[in-house]
Amino acid sequence: MPALELRGLTKRYDDGTVALRDFDLVIPDGAFFGLLGPNGAGKTTLISAVCNLIRITAGEVRVFGEPGDSLLARSWVGLAEQDINLDRFLTVRETLVYHGGYFGMTKREAEERAAEMIRVFDLEAKADVRAPRLSGGQKRRLQLARALMHRPRLVILDEPTAGVDFELRLELWRYIRKLHENGTTILLTTHYLEEAEELCDEIALIRGGRLLARDTADGLRERYDADSLAEVYVKAMGMETTAA
Ligand SMILES: Nc1ncnc2c1ncn2[C@@H]1O[C@H](COP(=O)(O)OP(=O)(O)OP(=O)(O)O)[C@@H](O)[C@H]1O
Numbered sequence: 001m002p003a004l005e006l007r008g009l010t011k012r013y014d015d016g017t018v019a020l021r022d023f024d025l026v027i028p029d030g031a032f033f034g035l036l037g038p039n040g041a042g043k044t045t046l047i048s049a050v051c052n053l054i055r056i057t058a059g060e061v062r063v064f065g066e067p068g069d070s071l072l073a074r075s076w077v078g079l080a081e082q083d084i085n086l087d088r089f090l091t092v093r094e095t096l097v098y099h100g101g102y103f104g105m106t107k108r109e110a111e112e113r114a115a116e117m118i119r120v121f122d123l124e125a126k127a128d129v130r131a132p133r134l135s136g137g138q139k140r141r142l143q144l145a146r147a148l149m150h151r152p153r154l155v156i157l158d159e160p161t162a163g164v165d166f167e168l169r170l171e172l173w174r175y176i177r178k179l180h181e182n183g184t185t186i187l188l189t190t191h192y193l194e195e196a197e198e199l200c201d202e203i204a205l206i207r208g209g210r211l212l213a214r215d216t217a218d219g220l221r222e223r224y225d226a227d228s229l230a231e232v233y234v235k236a237m238g239m240e241t242t243a244a
Contacts, residue, residue: 001065003029003154003185004050009059011045011209019045020209023059027187027202029153032180034200035189038237042209043189044082047156050187051079064153075103078152082159082189084139086131092118092142093127096149103150110149117145121175137168144175154185161195173199193229203229205236212236 009023019042027033035043048054050061052069061068063076086095093114100110118127121141126134134142140160147155157176161169176199180186190196196203197217204214213220213236217229226232233239 001029002026002062003031003064004187005060005062005065006046006050007060007062009046009049009061010057011042011049011054012057018209020049023206023209023211025204025211025214027185029064030183030185032186032199032201033188034196034203035187035206036191036193036196036203036233037206041206043206044158045209046206047079047158047187047189050156051077075150076153078147078150078155080144080147080155080157080160082162084143086134086139086142086146088130088132091128091130092123092134095131095142095146099146099149105150113149113151117149121145137164137171140164140168140172141175144172148179152184154187155179156187158189159191160188161190161192169195193233197229205233207237 004025004027006023006025009020010018011020012018023046035046037043045054049056050063050068052074063073066073090098096114096117097110100113101107105113118124121144123138123141123145126138131139131142144160160176161172164172176186188196188200202214202216203220205212205220213223215223220229220232221227224232224235226235
């Protein structure tokens, strides 16, 4: 059973913008899958469709075989959004416990899991501090911990390392890798090609709401007759490489 199946997915926003066109994608259970594409390619729209945050215009979304708009599918997905969106009135611990409650955990379960997440993400010293008092890196870690609270089978990370320093990027990679090793399927969007290359076992290139190619990094290099993923990207996206 694939972790994610998109069939003929189309999204037209109210103003007429078509962000996804007849998009097909199957992501196997246990994959570490990367989505690469320029600004406006449709990555966030795709994620929003998978998480049932937007109404799709046509097509089908299935999460581990269940319709994407079912409660079960929703409970299997953990989303760490691109922008930090933490509740400013909640402490680290409360943020996690509330999220667990939202996904149907008992208070006790949620408290235990929150304590575990606080430990794993090195937030012990800040457990009773409210979100606005956290550093940028601590906010990122909390956002990731929150996405993992309810033990989702599919974790979606929308540019998790955008604007973070080198050290935190390595730290986040370590967490994400460990999660993947434990059997969680990961869907990652990033603008950092080296990040996709380092982490993902398969990569999809998307532009203008369409899937251009999908392969391993090696497979993509071969297909585009390129030495690096950067060269693949430039060729696939039809960018000019030489100054005229
Ligand atoms: N609510 C909306 N209403 C109208 N158009 C939208 C809306 N949200 C996104 N779009 C448009 O849909 C297209 C795809 O946007 P999307 O945010 O999915 O791209 P993205 O690949 O995530 O880009 P980025 O890398 O910049 O995050 C863009 O043309 C965008 O302007």
